[in-house]
Amino acid sequence: MGGVLQQAVLMGKDAEPAVLVGNGVGSPGTITASSSLTGVTPERAVDGLNSLDNLNAWISEPAGTDPLPRWLKYDFGDGNGKTISEYWLMRRAFGATQWTPTEWTFDGSNDDSSWTTLDTKASGSNALIPEGSVVGATDTQDENFGKFTISVPGLYRYYRLNVTGGSTYTAVGELVLYGV
Numbered sequence: 001m002g003g004v005l006q007q008a009v010l011m012g013k014d015a016e017p018a019v020l021v022g023n024g025v026g027s028p029g030t031i032t033a034s035s036s037l038t039g040v041t042p043e044r045a046v047d048g049l050n051s052l053d054n055l056n057a058w059i060s061e062p063a064g065t066d067p068l069p070r071w072l073k074y075d076f077g078d079g080n081g082k083t084i085s086e087y088w089l090m091r092r093a094f095g096a097t098q099w100t101p102t103e104w105t106f107d108g109s110n111d112d113s114s115w116t117t118l119d120t121k122a123s124g125s126n127a128l129i130p131e132g133s134v135v136g137a138t139d140t141q142d143e144n145f146g147k148f149t150i151s152v153p154g155l156y157r158y159y160r161l162n163v164t165g166g167s168t169y170t171a172v173g174e175l176v177l178y179g180v
């Protein structure tokens, strides 16, 4: 077999997106947030759970101490950058219609300082995230996620959900990152 063909086959295999964070895979890197209330830490956004107990979600501090934009940031680690092609968001189960981001960007960075906007969602985009996750204790089925594709993915160490619109608090039940 020629080297070129072999390389093409390998590239095709490498291009298959897979779950890298969340949704049963867990969290190989580090997740942080602009703020969080006691018990509802950023890790709760990648714990694979979303029950009516609201401790399964990340919830920010209120606008008085953490004004918009608020963020949820994922760090894959030094030398471990990933190409994320799709990200999924689930509302928090407890009071699913409250505190969901209504407007955001999804950004990538390699230095945690200079950010490239990979996706932009205008005001009212909370409507793109289903409300079904309100019903179950382990209700993280695929149909309960809002699924967002990145049209021009790149290799980045850091990814950030930068929430530019919402209510007094921001809550995210689950974040899933797909990529290669």
Ligand SMILES: [Ca+2]
Pocket: 044, 045, 046, 047, 048, 049, 050, 056, 057, 058, 173, 174
């Ligand atoms: Ca969760």
